[in-house]
Amino acid sequence: MNNQPALRTDNLDVTYTGNRTVTALDGVSVDFAENALTAIIGPSGCGKSTLLKSLNRLHEIQPNAEISGEVHFGDQTVYNTDEPLPELRRQIGYVPQTPTPLPMSIYNNVAYGPKIHGDYSRKELDDLVETCLRKVNLWDEVADRLDDPGAALSTGQIQRLCLARSLAVEPEILLCDEVTSALDPISAEQVEETLESLKEEYTIIMVTHSMDQARRLADDVVFLYLGELVEANDARTFFENPQADRTKEFISGHGASTHLEESDSSDSGAKPDEQQESAGDEPAPVQQ
């Protein structure tokens, strides 16, 4: 892995209790490099989203989730901390799969978080909104209609607006949960270009189902299987010289250009004696 870790998980276990107990993460210890883009990959149900959400305690929205272990964030610990949760989630932002604008103008979609978290003059807010919209390559498309509703934009533009909204509260880390999977190919490419430029300034941790996307974008790759960490490596080593047999099988099984689950939909990551339907209770989009 490159650079100093921005985040480090230490022996993270997450279980979901209920009719059956599901071990979603089993002793995961992994570093996420600073100012790099790390892709979390693995078959369906292997714990990718759980790992992503446990990094800023979003999985706690699901009341049946139990966790042990720790996440280290600089000098802070994410679980043993007096830091208020909203402040932690400001620093470690989450961008969901489904882009959902706030029911307000394009301008206020970006300005909403800063208005809550900070004390900005109108001029400072104007500058911040422009800066964030430029960072996501949306400014030129919306500069002359900032008062239009955010919902009036295309889905791809809304996803970039949501990214701008996340950036407006000045996070250090962005957790991106399959942020291109709901988009058409051209919009997905634009979001990929945006992520590519953002990783110069932010630490990005991204769940993806697309091996191609991981190859294109990732500096580092974390591969999970059955809730366990199989391999974490820089992307070149991961794809060209994988260390673990399971990684070799997974990469060769998916060829060079497939969706991770297309070739074997039965290859669920849930532990065999623990398989169950996902509760499907995605948290409501995080509104800064």
Ligand SMILES: Nc1ncnc2c1ncn2[C@@H]1O[C@H](COP(=O)(O)OP(=O)(O)OP(=O)(O)O)[C@@H](O)[C@H]1O
């Ligand atoms: N709230 C919940 N209650 C019970 N089980 C859950 C819950 N959320 C997730 N699980 C289970 O935990 C395991 C890991 O789920 P998770 O969503 O983290 O996997 P994933 O790799 O992101 O899956 P996918 O690629 O299909 O999105 C799965 O077996 C899933 O069914």
